[in-house]
Amino acid sequence: MEAKQATIYHNPACGTSRNTLALIRHAGIEPTIIEYLxxxxxxxQLRALIEDAGLTPxxxxxxxxxxxxELGLGRSGVSDEALLDAMVAHPLLINRPFVVTARGTRLCRPSEVVLDILPPVTAPFAKEDGEVVINVHGKRVR
Incomplete structure (x- = not known):
């Protein structure tokens, strides 16, 4: 994957996913958008996304x-395999958004996590609710 490429597993109804997509575009990248629902x-592929992000199911x-x-996934002893099976059968269970770039894979919650795997971004940016992510000095606000 080239430095100016990204793939986002996106849910347009999710504010975090929309903000993540906006940050990717703000970095000058038009990503491949997969509406995973x-x-x-x-x-x-789901297993690889999760593992590449350094997470467990x-x-x-x-x-x-x-x-x-309702599926009983919160009870103790539910295996990773059972969780993966449930996510495949019910994609709504997949947390979002996952983003893949040449610099890595992340579950971008909060949305500004995506900055860890994008080329440097210094232009000011605020989320759709007005929260500043990159200030007027080009610094990431944490």
Whole structure:
């Protein structure tokens, strides 16, 4: 993957995902956008995304607004394999957004995590709610 390439596993209904996409574009990159609810990754690809981000399936699963509890995924002893199976069967369980660039893979929660895997960005940027991520001096606000 070249330095000016990125892929985002995106949910346009999610503010964090929209802010992440905006930051990627702010860095001068027009990413490949995969709306993962309509086009979910295959199991092996999902496993690779999670592992490349340095996470476990438990760290990459979304509970809020999903069938997580209804499926019994919160009980003790649920294996990583069972969590992966559930995410493949119910893509809404995949936390978002995952972003892949030549500099790595990240689950971008919060959205500014994406800056860790993008070329340097110094132009001011604020999230859609007005929160400043990069100030007028080109410094990342933490």
């Amino acid at each position: 309509a086009h979910p990754p295959a199991r092996a 438990k760290q990459a699963i979304r509970e809020k607004g999903t069938p997580f509890h």
